[in-house]
Amino acid sequence: MPIVNSFLRGTVLCLALTFAAGAADEWKSLFDGKSSAGWLEITGKPFPATWTIEDGCLKTSPKPGGMQDIRTAEVFSSFELEFDWKISPAGNSGIIYHITEKGGAVWATGPEFQLEDNTKAADQIRCGWLYALYQPPTDPKTEKPLDATKPVGEWNHIRLLISPEKCEHDINGVKYFEYVLGSDDFNERVAKSKFGKMPGFAKSNSGYIALQGDHGSVSFRNIKIRPLTEKN
Numbered sequence: 001m002p003i004v005n006s007f008l009r010g011t012v013l014c015l016a017l018t019f020a021a022g023a024a025d026e027w028k029s030l031f032d033g034k035s036s037a038g039w040l041e042i043t044g045k046p047f048p049a050t051w052t053i054e055d056g057c058l059k060t061s062p063k064p065g066g067m068q069d070i071r072t073a074e075v076f077s078s079f080e081l082e083f084d085w086k087i088s089p090a091g092n093s094g095i096i097y098h099i100t101e102k103g104g105a106v107w108a109t110g111p112e113f114q115l116e117d118n119t120k121a122a123d124q125i126r127c128g129w130l131y132a133l134y135q136p137p138t139d140p141k142t143e144k145p146l147d148a149t150k151p152v153g154e155w156n157h158i159r160l161l162i163s164p165e166k167c168e169h170d171i172n173g174v175k176y177f178e179y180v181l182g183s184d185d186f187n188e189r190v191a192k193s194k195f196g197k198m199p200g201f202a203k204s205n206s207g208y209i210a211l212q213g214d215h216g217s218v219s220f221r222n223i224k225i226r227p228l229t230e231k232n
Contacts, residue, residue, distance in 0.1 A: 031223040042069040067213030077206035078228040090120040091216025098207035136176035148174035
C-alpha cells in the first residue's frame, strides 16, 4: 500500500507540474478587436489618435503631425507571436521587440521585424527581414531574396519566435531564417550595422513589443502571443 500511495502522489505531482508549465505557455490575445486595451503610445502615454480600431483591426490613421508608434503595456521575454497584417501601396512599418525605455527611439534598443510593401516601398530592407541584420536566402526561381508576401491589400500571416535558443521569422507559413540573440554571429552583424553605435541595442532579454507607424496605412488583426517558459 505505501508503494501505491507513493506512486499516486508522484503521479499527482507530475500532473500538477505539467499543468503549471503548460499554463505558462498558453496563447493569449493582445488585441480584442474592439478596443485599444493593452496598448499605449510608445512613451507610455495614452493610446494615440493616429491609430484607430476599424472592422476588428488595429489600424494606423495618418493625421497631421506625423505617425506614432505604439507598444504593449506588458513586458515580454521569450515568446511566440502571430498576427495577420496588410499594408497600403509603398507602405512601411515594423514590429519591434525587447524595447526598453533607455534608448529613446524604439529601434535604439529593440530589433525590428520589417513590414512593408516589397514592390513599391523605398526602403530596400524587405518584409520579414531583421532590419539591417538578417535576410532570407536567395530564391533560385527569382535569383532574389525569398519573398513569401502577398500583394498589397491582401492579408499576410506573420509568426515571430523569440527565445534564447533560437529566433525565427515566418511569413505565410514560410520560414525565412533563424538566429540567436547575443551569439557571436549576431554581435558581429550588429557591430557592422548602424546599431553598433547604439549602446543599448539588443542588450535586454525582455521588453515591450511595438507596432511601428511609419509610412502609409497598415492594419493588424488576430494578434496573439504565447509566452514561453525559458529553459534553465
